Amino acid sequence: MSKFEYNAEYEIRASVKMIYPYIATPQGLEEWFADKVEVLENKFLNIHWDNEQHFAKIVSQRNNSLIRYKFIDSIEEAKTRKRGKRADNNFLELKLNYSELTDTTYLLITDYSEMNDEEVLEELWDGLVETLREKLGA
Numbered sequence: 001m002s003k004f005e006y007n008a009e010y011e012i013r014a015s016v017k018m019i020y021p022y023i024a025t026p027q028g029l030e031e032w033f034a035d036k037v038e039v040l041e042n043k044f045l046n047i048h049w050d051n052e053q054h055f056a057k058i059v060s061q062r063n064n065s066l067i068r069y070k071f072i073d074s075i076e077e078a079k080t081r082k083r084g085k086r087a088d089n090n091f092l093e094l095k096l097n098y099s100e101l102t103d104t105t106y107l108l109i110t111d112y113s114e115m116n117d118e119e120v121l122e123e124l125w126d127g128l129v130e131t132l133r134e135k136l137g138a
Contacts (some may be wrong), residue, residue, distance in 0.1 A: 002088075002114075002116070003088060003090070003112055003114060004112070004114070004116035004118075005106070005110060005111070005112045005117060006109070006110070006111040006112075006113075006115075006118060006121040006122075006125075006126050007104050007109065007110050007111075008108070008109045008111075008121075008122065009103075009107070009108050010061075010106065010107045010109070010111065010125075010129045011104050011106055012104070012105050012106070012107055012129075012132070012136065012138050013104060013138045014105060014112070014136045014138040015098075015105065016064045016065070016096045016098050016105050017064055018136060019096055019105060019107065019132075019136065020063070020064045020065075020096060022132060022135065022136070023067055023094040023096070023107075024061065024067045024094075026038070026045065026092045028082075029047070030099075030136055031131075031132075031135045032128060032131040032132040033049075033128060033132075034048055034049045035049050035050075036049045038061075040055075040075060041075070043057055043058040043059075044056070044057050044075050045057070045058070052067040053101060054070050054071055055071065055072050055073070055074060055075060055091075056069040056070060056071050056072065057069070057072060057075075059091070060093075064094070064096065065095065065096055066093065066094070066095040067093070067094050068091055068092070068093040068094075069092045069093075070076075070082040070091045071089055071091065072089060085115060090112055090113040090114070091110075091112045092109075092110070092111055092112070093108075093109070093110040094107065094108075094109060095107070095108040095109075095110075096102075096108075105129070107129065107132075109125055109129075111122060112126070112134045113134055
């Protein structure tokens with residue numbers, strides 16, 4: 001099945017330092033994104049939503065700026081994959097950009113997966129980000 005990359009940008013009237021814990025910590029993600037997030041080991045997470053478990057690895061992280069989660073079938077698969085062999089894994093990248101001109105932070109979302117219905121993805125992310133805004137009071 002082919003993959004689709006969905007990109008969206010949301011304005012959030014809150015500081016980067018206030019938003020970042022919501023996108024980069026298990027407790028923060030549980031506030032708006034997932035039902036439950038468990039830290040398994042060394043950057044591996046078990047993310048629960050819609051009564052399903054999704055294993056992910058944090059593959060890129062810059063404090064107060066960006067986090068990328070790569071979704072994997074199992075932790076064992078990720079550990080045994082040989083370097084250089086790239087799998088076409090689903091991923092989610094959450095990036096924060098601050099505009100001094102408008103004094104606004106923007107959340108940039110890249111959702112790479114089999115889901116190719118842009119309308120459904122837009123509704124999903126609009127709802128999730130609205131929940132995030134409510135939690136932030138933004």
